Amino acid sequence: MGNYILCHERRAKRPYYIEAAGVNIWTIEELCYFLCEYVWLVDRSLLSEKLCDWVDKELQMPRLAKLLYAQCYRGGSLKEFSQVILENTGYCSKNEIYRIARLLDGMEHVSEPERLKQKGDYLLKDHKYRRAIGMYNQVLAMRRRGTLDGHFYSEVWRGKGNAYARLFLFREAAKCMDMACEQWASREARSSRLAALYLSYTEEEFQEQCRQRGIPQEEREEFLQKARDVYPRSRHLDAARLRREYGRDNV
Amino acid sequence: MAGEWILGYELTRRYAQICCYNPKTKEPESADPSMGLSKFQIPAALLKLPGSEDYLYGHEAVRAAADGRGILTDNLLYRASQEDARAVEELAVFIRKSLRTVNTGFRPEDVRRITFTLPQITGKLLEGLYRAVDLLKIPRERVGVQDYRESFYTYVMHQKQELRSYAVALFLYEKNLMSCYELSIHRKSFPKVVTVSKTGEMAFLPEDKTYLGYAGGSYAREKDQKFSQFAQEMLRTKLYSSIYLTGDGFEEPWFPETLKLLCRGRRVFSGRNLFVKGACYRSMEELESGQGTEFLYMGQHKITYNIGMEVLRNGRKEYFGIISAGVNWYEASGSCEFLLDGTNGIELLIQSIDRSDARKILIPLDGLPERPNRTTRLRLSIEFGAVRECQLTVEDVGFGEWYPSSGKTWTEKLKL
Structure with a gap:
């Protein structure tokens, strides 16, 4: 049998903007949801006096606000700050709070590029493609030799490529997929590259592009077989028209 | 004095009465529109002066109507309950004007709490009253409504404890109809459940002054005798600590025999402002959170x-x-x-x-x-x-x- 979680009766008149997720929240439950579901996006920007003020004034939860102010002033960790919120609202069970605390604890040791990539992945999932591309660019700009392996950067390029593809910018997507394969030619990266090329060019051009990149014939054929089932050529998107409509310069 | 008025307001077909909480005595006090004559009732009537947008209300309206200066509009609450927008507006005008007897500078925002008491409550009456209150711009959360029985309960609960050690009786005599109510406290439960039930009713024949052999004295004696029998019947079954007499029928002292009977081992009170005071006590109670947990009144309108x-x-x-x-x-x-x-x-x-x-x-x-x-x-x-x-x-x-x-x-x- 299910439960009913009683909500705090106050809803903020002015929302709090969570920059990391790019969303506005109006209730304490939404804040808890963010902490539980998007734990990878939680960063120290959350640990602010502004949030404490919002909890105090807008949600009128002075007791919780007092505890949060205390965490803020004594320079508490993200884990402690989030724990205070979750433990005083009853949104999730003790086990979940423990799980999130462990994740947040682990995140203290996670490098900045890894965290930013997670943010990019969240933004991509949330259909915020331009912001996701920005986030992936930040990760790529931070690249230093020896800190993270090629597989990680391959995934970053692939994420960026996916974001471009969602914006119908298939050539940009194909370039990103090329970079992903250069870093780490995983099965997913190779498949994504073929998909981007398939959507960018006519079938002849596609074959030519594949030859230039040295993609084996069998791999191409295997892909084409699947692609034709999913997306027959007769319904092929007119890339030029899409470019005109969606204006790549705007991206 | 913003937001300071704690009021009780009695509204019937014929008249209105207002009580206001006095912070000095910490008791409700009746507003006296008669300037010291202790005539607390305001006729529930309005009169619109011809060629003017202004209304006269209460005694002034009745006098003006008698002088032929216009047509009197009465029965305000019941007309407002008939989904008549104009009647609702008139009821609102009457309430606003009557509240000026408490303070000439009446503003709806000054009302901290007001409780209306009505003889009976029906959905339509409530609708009419609430619509008038909305026109007055008094926030709904500051408005309470209760019937006479509940007002009787709140009144009794604010009297000395010894006055309710046993049952309490109320005789209400209006328009030749005498009704009797009994307030009982069921002390075995917590909170103690209080009920007010009707124990009897008796109608008197109207006094026929045109009768040739009319003699006021004998009519009164007869009435007194009837009342005495009626009261005796009731008092025989239970012990009563106190008895309250209210209604316009008790204005004249026509019941000396019955009074002797009622006063035997009991305290008897007579007055015209019992219900309105009860309503004012309710307003006071509402503002004192945490009070009134000892007793729970269960009336016919209470959710069980x-x-x-x-x-x-x-x-x-x-x-x-x-x-x-x-x-x-x-x-x-x-x-x-x-x-x-x-x-x-x-x-x-x-x-x-x-x-x-x-x-x-x-x-x-x-x-x-x-x-x-x-x-x-x-x-x-x-x-x-x-x-x-x-x-x-x-x-x-x-x-x-x-x-x-x-x-x-x-x-x-x-x-x-």
């Missing part, structure tokens, strides 16, 4: 069921009451917001005040949008249409920018 849900509050499972028994149905409303956690319906717990009837009611939510767990936020509101009839409304209020409201609502009528 508790309605709530089992919820998770700060991680602990507990009962959350939305409607509490002991509230007048027309004043009962409650709501709460919650998140669904692994369920697609709402389970309500309904329990009668004496715990003889306990039920679980499941409200299915057909067409509920599919969302991840704990992201479906619903608002449940309960309102009453009669003492045993309520309407439940469930509204999808959405979960921030992640899951905006679908705008769906579900309604269910419930018979208790």
Whole structure:
């Protein structure tokens, strides 16, 4: 049998903007949801006096606000700050709070590029493609030799490529997929590259592009077989028209 | 003096009376429109002066009508209950003007709490009254309404304890009709349940002054005798600590014999402002939170069921009451917001005040949008249409920018 979680009766008149997720929240439950579901996006920007003020004034939860102010002033960790919120609202069970605390604890040791990539992945999932591309660019700009392996950067390029593809910018997507394969030619990266090329060019051009990149014939054929089932050529998107409509310069 | 008025307001077909809480004596005081003559009743009548937008009210209106200066509009509350917008407006004008007897600079925002007391309550009367109150711009949460019986209860509860050691009786004599009520306290329960029940009724023949052999004295003696018998019948069955006499029928001292009988081992009080004072006491009670837990008045308009849900509050499972028994149905409303956690319906717990009837009611939510767990936020509101009839409304209020409201609502009528 299910439960009913009683909500705090106050809803903020002015929302709090969570920059990391790019969303506005109006209730304490939404804040808890963010902490539980998007734990990878939680960063120290959350640990602010502004949030404490919002909890105090807008949600009128002075007791919780007092505890949060205390965490803020004594320079508490993200884990402690989030724990205070979750433990005083009853949104999730003790086990979940423990799980999130462990994740947040682990995140203290996670490098900045890894965290930013997670943010990019969240933004991509949330259909915020331009912001996701920005986030992936930040990760790529931070690249230093020896800190993270090629597989990680391959995934970053692939994420960026996916974001471009969602914006119908298939050539940009194909370039990103090329970079992903250069870093780490995983099965997913190779498949994504073929998909981007398939959507960018006519079938002849596609074959030519594949030859230039040295993609084996069998791999191409295997892909084409699947692609034709999913997306027959007769319904092929007119890339030029899409470019005109969606204006790549705007991206 | 902003936001300082704590009032009781009695409104009948014929007259109105106002009581105001005096912070110095900490007691209600009747507003005296007669400037020291202790005539507290204001005729519930309005008169619109010809060629003017202004109204006369109360005694002034009655006098003007007698002088032929216009047509008197009376029966204000009952006309307002007939869904007549003009009558509602006139009732609002009357209330506003009459409240100026308390203070000439009356402003609706100065009312901290006002309780209206009416002889009887019906849905239509309430509607008319609430519409007039809305026109006066007095916020609904500052307005209470109760019937005479409840006003009698609140009045008695604010008198000395020894006056209610046993039962308390009330004789109400208006328009040749004598009604008798009994207030009993059931001391074995907690809170102690108080009831006011009608124990008898007696009609007197109107005095026929045109009768040739008319002699005022003999008519009065006869009436006194009848009243005495009526009272004796009632007092024989129970012990009474005090007796209250109210109504315009008791204005003249026509009942010396009965009075002797009533006063035997009991305290007897007579007055015209019992109900309005009771209403003012209620206003005072409402502002003193935490008071009045010892007694629970159960009248005919009181809800006898508790309605709530089992919820998770700060991680602990507990009962959350939305409607509490002991509230007048027309004043009962409650709501709460919650998140669904692994369920697609709402389970309500309904329990009668004496715990003889306990039920679980499941409200299915057909067409509920599919969302991840704990992201479906619903608002449940309960309102009453009669003492045993309520309407439940469930509204999808959405979960921030992640899951905006679908705008769906579900309604269910419930018979208790």
